[in-house]
Amino acid sequence: AIDPQFHENREKLDTHEGHDVWGPVDEPEKLGIHGTHVAVDFDLCIADGACLEDCPVDVFEWxxxxxxxxxxxxxxxxxxxxxxxxxxxxxxxxxxxxDVDAG
Ligand code: SF4
Ligand code: F3S
Ligand code: ZN
Incomplete structure (x- = not known):
């Protein structure tokens, strides 16, 4: 599962489409975490698609x-x-x- 403490445990390396990218990144095998309030661990995502289908406000894009x-x-x-x-x-x-940081 995505590390809920990624803000502390990972380094902010870059931005993509207006959100943060948290390392380590070593393309194409290692892509890191995209986002801060809504964060997706790209190295875990298997392209299931449920998040795109179910999000009521269309936060996600492929x-x-x-x-x-x-x-x-x-x-x-x-x-x-x-x-x-x-x-x-x-x-x-x-x-x-x-991970959604609703706190
Ligand atoms: Fe996830 Fe709901 Fe936020 Fe969409 S609105 S990104 S489904 S928490
Ligand atoms: Fe999970 Fe969405 Fe990827 S449901 S596996 S983050 S496409
Ligand atoms: Zn991104």
Whole structure:
């Protein structure tokens, strides 16, 4: 599962579509965590798609990640600022790749 303490345990390396990227990153095998309020561990995501289907405010968008060992696309929290903290995505992800910081 995604580390809920990633803010402390990982280093902010970059930004992507307006959100933070937390390392380590070593493309294409290691992609890190995307997002801060809504965070997706790209190295865990298997492209299940439940988060895209269920999010009521369409926070997620697919991004292509060719040659990643788990899946060739990832759910990117492109619109994390719209999140209403319903926690559906956290509940439905089969690999617990998503953390929403509703605290
Ligand atoms: Fe969407 Fe709810 Fe997840 Fe926020 S917590 S990203 S609103 S499904
Ligand atoms: Fe990936 Fe989990 Fe969504 S596997 S596509 S973050 S439901
Ligand atoms: Zn991203």
């Amino acid at each position: 991004v292509d990640t060719p040659d990643h060992p788990e899946s060739e696309k990832k759910a990117d929290p492109a619109n994390e600022a719209q999140c209403i903290d319903c926690m559906l995505c956290v509940d439905v992800c089969p690999v617990d790749a998503i």
